[in-house]
Amino acid sequence: MAGCPVCLKGAPRFACRALLYPGAERAVSECPDCGSAFYHPMPPPEDIARCYPPLYFRDFFRQYWKDYLKGRALALDLRAFREKGALLDVGCALGTLLAGVRAHSAWTAAGLEFSPDAAALGRELNEVEIACGPLAKAPWPDASFDCVHMNNVLEHESDPESALRSAERLLKPGGRLLLTLPNGPVDLSATRLLFRAWKRAVPTRHGGHLVFFSRRGLEALLERTGFEVLSVRNFHFKLGMKARGWLPGSWKPFRKPWGAPAAPEPRLPLEEYRKLVPAQPSWALYRLGQKWRRLWRLGWTDFGYDFEVTARKAR
Numbered sequence: 001m002a003g004c005p006v007c008l009k010g011a012p013r014f015a016c017r018a019l020l021y022p023g024a025e026r027a028v029s030e031c032p033d034c035g036s037a038f039y040h041p042m043p044p045p046e047d048i049a050r051c052y053p054p055l056y057f058r059d060f061f062r063q064y065w066k067d068y069l070k071g072r073a074l075a076l077d078l079r080a081f082r083e084k085g086a087l088l089d090v091g092c093a094l095g096t097l098l099a100g101v102r103a104h105s106a107w108t109a110a111g112l113e114f115s116p117d118a119a120a121l122g123r124e125l126n127e128v129e130i131a132c133g134p135l136a137k138a139p140w141p142d143a144s145f146d147c148v149h150m151n152n153v154l155e156h157e158s159d160p161e162s163a164l165r166s167a168e169r170l171l172k173p174g175g176r177l178l179l180t181l182p183n184g185p186v187d188l189s190a191t192r193l194l195f196r197a198w199k200r201a202v203p204t205r206h207g208g209h210l211v212f213f214s215r216r217g218l219e220a221l222l223e224r225t226g227f228e229v230l231s232v233r234n235f236h237f238k239l240g241m242k243a244r245g246w247l248p249g250s251w252k253p254f255r256k257p258w259g260a261p262a263a264p265e266p267r268l269p270l271e272e273y274r275k276l277v278p279a280q281p282s283w284a285l286y287r288l289g290q291k292w293r294r295l296w297r298l299g300w301t302d303f304g305y306d307f308e309v310t311a312r313k314a315r
Contacts, residue, residue, distance in 0.1 A: 004031035005038060005161065006217035008224075012040055015188070016195040018204060021051050025201045028188065034217035037188050039210055042158050051156075051208035057118040058265070060093050061276035067093075069286045071100020078107050078147060081176060085146030088112065088138075088170060091153035095122035095130050102128065107146075112138055117267065124270050135166045143172045151180045155187075155209045164225040171313040177227055179309040183234065184212030186305050189243045194254055202254045205243070215302055218309070227311040233297035239305035 004010045010033030018028050020043055029040035060067065074097065078087065084106045089098055092111030101109045111130040113119040119132040131139050135157070148167045157163040167177055187209060194202045213221075219229050242250040297308055 004034060004036060004217070005159075006036040006211065006213060007031060007034035007220045009033040012038075016192040017201040018188075018191045018195070019201045019207075020047060021207055024050070028191075028212075031217065034220060035214035036184055036217035037212040042210065045158070048156075048158060048208070048210070052115055057093050057115060057121065058276075060096070060118075061273065062278070064094075064096055064277045065280050066286075067096035068100040069281070069283060071097035071102075072104045072283065073100075073287065073290055074149070075101045075103075075105035075107065079105050082146055086110070086144060088140070088145045088148045090135055090148060090150045090167070091156075092128075092130060093118050093122065095126045095128040097149075097151075098128040098130075099126040110140070110145075121267075121270075121273065125273060135163045138166060138170060140170055142169050143175075145170050145175060146172055147176045147178060149178045152182070152206070154179060154181050155184070155211055155213065158210050160211055160213075161221060161225060164221065164227070168226040168313055168315075173313060173315075175313045177222075177309075177311040177313070179307070179311070181213060181218075181307055181309070182206070182209065183240070183302060183305055183307050184214050184217075185302075186240050186243050188212045190245065190251060190254060193245065194251060205239075213307075215307065218307070222309070222311050223314075226313060226315050228314040230310045230312055231299060231308075233299050233308045234301050234304040234306070235293070235297040235308065236305035237296065237303055240303050243305060 004012055010031035012029035012031055015028045015030035015037050017025055020026050024047060026039050026043060028037050030037040078085065078101065087101055087107050087109045089111045092098055092113050095111045098109040098111050101107055109128060111128060112135060113122065113130055113132055116132050119130040122128065122130045148171055154160050154163060171177065187204065191202055191204050215232055222229055241247050245251055
């Protein structure tokens with residue numbers, strides 16, 4: 001590899017070995033210039049697809065109302081930006097966030113999902129528009145959206161530059177890009193430290209992460225793909241402490257070997273999936289908690305586990 005795929009400057013060097021999924025141990029390289037890291041070589045598409053079993057979305061029912069209320073809260077932010085507009089949620093799973101936005105604003109909402117099974121069920125369950133496939137092949141014309149939302153998606157892209165260029169293409173002039181993604185050096189921290197200590201690869205906190213973005217590398221990539229960075233906030237500081245092994249039992253989960261992938265489950269009728277949706281919680285309590293959590297999203301530190309980024313289409 002001639003240069004870092006994130007900043008295009010540094011010459012990558014070996015960082016550690018990691019598990020992409022059970023039995024798939026791969027080398028991870030790090031850029032000495034921007035501090036980002038990535039699988040090197042990048043796994044082929046068939047290996048990446050194995051990180052997402054057909055019915056992986058079943059777990060999303062446990063957080064159904066959390067996603068819906070996040071959509072309702074996002075609707076308030078969108079209305080502060082523009083009273084009306086069009087939102088694209090990339091990696092929308094069942095489209096529950098889209099349902100929350102649509103029900104509580106004048107914005108239209110569409111989703112893009114990698115899993116055909118999740119997209120099909122989301123269309124039925126939430127009655128929202130969901131296309132299936134990678135962002136680079138999104139079926140909408142240029143300048144279709146006022147806002148593109150990507151929550152824990154970019155780190156799963158084997159070609160993040162192509163993904164961001166596609167997002168820029170889909171945005172209208174002055175449109176917003178909302179990104180939430182792991183703080184790469186912290187996300188990789190436990191994997192790197194335990195590889196050195198135990199001489200073996202261990203799983204990352206979330207499987208399927210392909211690129212571990214530093215703040216500097218991410219900002220450089222966004223600028224290169226046509227965005228002006230408006231804000232970068234860091235959060236999840238307790239997770240940041242766990243990733244560094246600073247809290248009792250921080251690395252206990254890593255000592256448990258991964259089991260074999262679960263056997264595929266048959267697709268259930270829609271009514272059976274509806275039964276998996278829990279009781280609706282209080283919006284007032286959720287909103288109060290969200291306002292408290294936002295107090296701890298800070299722009300001056302990189303200690304926390306995650307980034308929240310707002311960018312604007314510059315051209």
